Amino acid sequence: MLIAGNWKMYKGQGETAEFCIDLRRHLADLEGVEVAVCPPFTSLAVAVQVLAGTDVAVAAQNVYWEPEGAFTGEVSAPMLRELGVYGAIVGHSERRQFFGETDEGVGRRTRAALDAGLSVIACVGETEEERERGETEDVLRRQLSVLKAEDNLVVAYEPVWAIGTGKTATPEIAQQAHAFIKSLLDVPVLYGGSVKPENAEELLELPAVDGALVGGASLDVDSFASICLSASRS
Ligand code: PEP
Numbered sequence: 001m002l003i004a005g006n007w008k009m010y011k012g013q014g015e016t017a018e019f020c021i022d023l024r025r026h027l028a029d030l031e032g033v034e035v036a037v038c039p040p041f042t043s044l045a046v047a048v049q050v051l052a053g054t055d056v057a058v059a060a061q062n063v064y065w066e067p068e069g070a071f072t073g074e075v076s077a078p079m080l081r082e083l084g085v086y087g088a089i090v091g092h093s094e095r096r097q098f099f100g101e102t103d104e105g106v107g108r109r110t111r112a113a114l115d116a117g118l119s120v121i122a123c124v125g126e127t128e129e130e131r132e133r134g135e136t137e138d139v140l141r142r143q144l145s146v147l148k149a150e151d152n153l154v155v156a157y158e159p160v161w162a163i164g165t166g167k168t169a170t171p172e173i174a175q176q177a178h179a180f181i182k183s184l185l186d187v188p189v190l191y192g193g194s195v196k197p198e199n200a201e202e203l204l205e206l207p208a209v210d211g212a213l214v215g216g217a218s219l220d221v222d223s224f225a226s227i228c229l230s231a232s233r234s
Pocket residue numbers: 006008158162163164165166192193194195213214215216217
């Protein structure tokens with residue numbers, strides 16, 4: 001079971017240090033759950049420092065496929081490794097929606113990150129329109145076609161209509177989508193989309209759910225820790 005917190009573009013170094021100090025205290029006795037936080041690039045170093053010696057891992061929110069070069073604004077896998085970062089999210093729907101990332105690019109970012117020794121959380125999920133048109137499985141099949149099962153790869157099923165909207169997938173929808181993903185790719189599958197302390201337990205209990213990628217609710221240390229504790233009971 002893995003619980004990862006995607007902080008998006010929130011928390012500079014000061015807030016990150018404060019959060020990580022509190023998180024250490026909250027999770028001191030946690031067992032049976034892997035926990036990761038994914039701060040913005042500029043806060044990775046301080047998170048790595050404060051969480052050193054704990055079981056909480058630090059991951060980035062994206063990674064580029066070239067190791068270095070004239071690629072303004074990008075950060076490579078070897079650069080993240082040098083910082084002590086353990087992994088990266090790839091293909092988050094906000095990257096696809098606002099920054100034009102494609103399935104092909106997601107495949108290349110994932111490949112380069114895994115080859116450099118990072119773990120990857122690769123995100124997939126359909127939009128509301130795609131679900132309404134009955135295209136969910138086609139979309140998932142297309143998004144997954146650029147990935148292959150291997151150690152250190154985890155997929156996050158994040159229906160776009162559930163991200164930051166307060167609309168959570170029903171347990172039936174989540175279970176069905178996760179089972180479909182696992183039928184195509186034999187990897188752990190996290191659920192993401194408005195996971196909160198109040199709904200974490202019923203989602204994490206589902207047989208095909210191997211953890212959660214948490215956005216909004218991961219920004220508050222009490223609510224993030226409470227989701228991690230729910231995972232340890234599931
Ligand atoms: C996310 O950003 O990956 C996410 C799932 O966000 P939220 O939990 O806020 O819906």
